[in-house]
Amino acid sequence: QLQLVESGGGLVQPGGSLRLSCAASGFTLAYYAIGWFRQAPGKEREEISCISSSGGSTNYADSVKGRFTISRDNAKNTVYLQMNSLKPEDTGVYYCTSEAGPSCPIYSYEYDNWGQGTQVTVSS
Secondary structure: OOEEEEEOOEEEOOOOOEEEEEEEEOOOHHHEEEEEEEEOOOOOOEEEEEEOOOOOOEEEOOOOOOOEEEEEEHHHOEEEEEEOOOOHHHOEEEEEEEEEOOOOOOOHHHOOEEOOOEEEEEOO
């Protein structure tokens, strides 16, 4: 069974940092592009970052560019999202998702396997 499990969320003060992990089981992550999405209360889910299967290509939403870094360790079957300089507007549930193939998909509907999400709350 293909499964993605997010971890690392929590409560952090503005300006703080968190590192989220997305661990895969039941499949080899190295063959998949991985995206991170977040959903704030009352808002639609938005894609914030993606990394290609090799890790050689990444992209970011403008709202997180320069503050968040996506990376992967295929040997550990895990993708990470390092989040620095966190703001209250970064609050939400963060999800990782996979798409079979080397490149980040153009459209979010191409992702086909989702984790259960991890809550990130940025508040003083």
